[in-house]
Amino acid sequence: MSSASASEPETGEILPDWVRPIVKESLSERAYRELRVALMRGQLRPDTRLRLRPMSARFGISATPMREALLRLVSEKALALDARGSVVVPRLALDQLLEIRAIRTDLEGRAAAAAIASTAAEIDALEAIHAQISQCHASRDFARAVNLNTEFHLSLCRLGGMPILYEIVKLLWVRCGPILSHLYDDGVPDWEPHPHRRIIDALRHGDSDAARDAVREDIERGGSGLFAHVRASPAG
Amino acid sequence: MSSASASEPETGEILPDWVRPIVKESLSERAYRELRVALMRGQLRPDTRLRLRPMSARFGISATPMREALLRLVSEKALALDARGSVVVPRLALDQLLEIRAIRTDLEGRAAAAAIASTAAEIDALEAIHAQISQCHASRDFARAVNLNTEFHLSLCRLGGMPILYEIVKLLWVRCGPILSHLYDDGVPDWEPHPHRRIIDALRHGDSDAARDAVREDIERGGSGLFAHVRASPAG
DNA sequence: GCCCGATGTTTGTTATAACAAATTACATAC
DNA sequence: GTATGTAATTTGTTATAACAAACATCGGGC
Known part of the structure; x- marks a missing residue:
């Protein structure tokens, strides 16, 4: 599922391409999905801290959508908040x-x-x-x-x-x-x-x-x- | 509701009770919790639209934490997004x-x-x-x-x-x-x-x-x- | 009456800035 | 060396503004 939805339309579909469902993915959703597959693939070690601004810089987006993506994963318990409020990869008990x-x-x-x-x-x-x-x-x-x-x-x-x-x-x-x-x-x-x-x-x-x-x-x-x-x- | 927060162990706590952890609740978390109890109590009818700015005005907070609260409930499927991206109370099938x-x-x-x-x-x-x-x-x-x-x-x-x-x-x-x-x-x-x-x-x-x-x-x-x-x- | 187009408003989204608290760096005193 | 206090930086949080798209309003024309 890597690069599932490219930004540029591809050619050569059987159906008329103007009826293709438009996927308008927000920046926060894209960051969320990328982080989730990274988690599922074990690419994020437990206790790793995911600081807001460095993360948003890495993703090339601003802090607001980055924060949404991180907090969504926190709400799903896929990530956690430490005492400082920083997002961390939780260590399972x-x-x-x-x-x-x-x-x-x-x-x-x-x-x-x-x-x-x-x-x-x-x-x-x-x-x-x-x-x-x-x-x-x-x-x-x-x-x-x-x-x-x-x-x-x-x-x-x-x-x-x-x-x-x-x-x-x-x-x-x-x-x-x-x-x-x-x-x-x-x-x-x-x-x-x-x-x-x-x-x-x-x-x-x-x-x-x-x-x-x-x-x-x-x-x-x-x-x-x-x-x-x-x-x-x-x-x- | 008495069941609001995770109940501390009532008995056998070693530390004096005046060292109870300080709960520093963010604005978005407060809005989230209030919306959730409203949902659980049936105070929000299906198909009700929860528009961002009117909501944040009602809660007396800005759009950013209000959006976080709404999107968190969306991520939990307690709320949903319609075609426009507006948050709505979903109607169960x-x-x-x-x-x-x-x-x-x-x-x-x-x-x-x-x-x-x-x-x-x-x-x-x-x-x-x-x-x-x-x-x-x-x-x-x-x-x-x-x-x-x-x-x-x-x-x-x-x-x-x-x-x-x-x-x-x-x-x-x-x-x-x-x-x-x-x-x-x-x-x-x-x-x-x-x-x-x-x-x-x-x-x-x-x-x-x-x-x-x-x-x-x-x-x-x-x-x-x-x-x-x-x-x-x-x-x- | 209905239809259509211009135009203000409201919407969700994103970026940016301001703020306080926490952390770090570093110089100073012992 | 260790300890300490202060300044600089970084953190999370919140507010605000800018933007495009969707929506609503209100005309005129038929």
């Missing part, structure tokens, strides 16, 4: 990671169960993502595997056809973004069959219970590499 | 209401199951809220009953001890705020025993399954009065 996993168990499980209504083509696309993941595992390209794993889960979630649930789950993934690059620090799990495969098979057979259970197992048993990068539960 | 109920079933159910760890005093407080609700039903004070019902669900949710889940559920309730005043349009359900009572009893007996089931039934069977105030599903 153990409690929070466990809670996020529990919530994902419920929501992604429900989405997977609802996703049995997907078309064969949609399930094929999901399988294609998993095939790429397997390739990355084989070639030890873990950085790409992490992003593909995220894409797999979010794609599955979207197949559930529940937009509100999907947005919630996406927020949870963004919150985990800064530590997500350590997903495979424990090595590649060698479960057989891989939970992703069980999910895909369950979808193909229209077995909603199996799909839900497979997702839950994937969430509960996976991600052990993350625990080394969370704070101990904050006092209390 | 049937799909969305059903989806929110499904998500609440999962999350509030999990919170209720976790809430069996609550103290007797906490459960007493929950029961006190339900007693007030019963009183309001008897005296036909539906406006207050609606707010108390919200407070019951959110209090139960908070007892689950899962802050992230609690925040998500609260967002879902805020999104329903504008139509929540019609909760009893169908009349007062006369289930016996009331699901709230089954929840309380289950918590007292430490029966997490029963607590979860009771909450789910409360969500699934209740709120029928809301359906008359949602849009038909948008094209699809």
Whole structure:
């Protein structure tokens, strides 16, 4: 999704190009989206301070839209405010990671169960993502595997056809973004069959219970590499 | 409302109470909170336009913090942007209401199951809220009953001890705020025993399954009065 | 009556400046 | 060396202004 909307109109569309939806993206929204993908890709380390004016200078915009973008991510808990009011990349606590996993168990499980209504083509696309993941595992390209794993889960979630649930789950993934690059620090799990495969098979057979259970197992048993990068539960 | 800020631990605080943290609330945060309680109380009707400058004049602040407050609520989907970019109170679609109920079933159910760890005093407080609700039903004070019902669900949710889940559920309730005043349009359900009572009893007996089931039934069977105030599903 | 165009107003967006509080730098005293 | 006090800078916050686009108002013409 890099450079999703170019400013210059492109040529060679089938539809008459004058009916193309006009995307009038504000500066604050563009900064928001760029920061969010940076977070999701693990390009922002925990405890990094995002100071307002240096940031707006880097983005080439003024302080007002920059502040809007930062505060929006703060409101989504993808970023946080320290005691001074500065925006920082938050460091996840153990409690929070466990809670996020529990919530994902419920929501992604429900989405997977609802996703049995997907078309064969949609399930094929999901399988294609998993095939790429397997390739990355084989070639030890873990950085790409992490992003593909995220894409797999979010794609599955979207197949559930529940937009509100999907947005919630996406927020949870963004919150985990800064530590997500350590997903495979424990090595590649060698479960057989891989939970992703069980999910895909369950979808193909229209077995909603199996799909839900497979997702839950994937969430509960996976991600052990993350625990080394969370704070101990904050006092209390 | 008594549930405004995150309640400090009432008991067992070591520091003297005069060292309580100084809350330095910014103008935008104050406006945000006031707008949110207005939404949750149903004081803002769907399709109401919240224009920037008139709003900031009403709040006695400038456009910048007012815009931050409005955009924050937009980011939470408690408000929306129309085609012009104006902030409006969104009108819930049937799909969305059903989806929110499904998500609440999962999350509030999990919170209720976790809430069996609550103290007797906490459960007493929950029961006190339900007693007030019963009183309001008897005296036909539906406006207050609606707010108390919200407070019951959110209090139960908070007892689950899962802050992230609690925040998500609260967002879902805020999104329903504008139509929540019609909760009893169908009349007062006369289930016996009331699901709230089954929840309380289950918590007292430490029966997490029963607590979860009771909450789910409360969500699934209740709120029928809301359906008359949602849009038909948008094209699809 | 309706339609159409000019024109003021209001809208959202962005940039900039003013302000206080916090932080840093640095010189001075011990 | 450490400690301290002061000036300079940077921070977040808020207000205000400039701008274009959308909207509303109010004409005249039919």
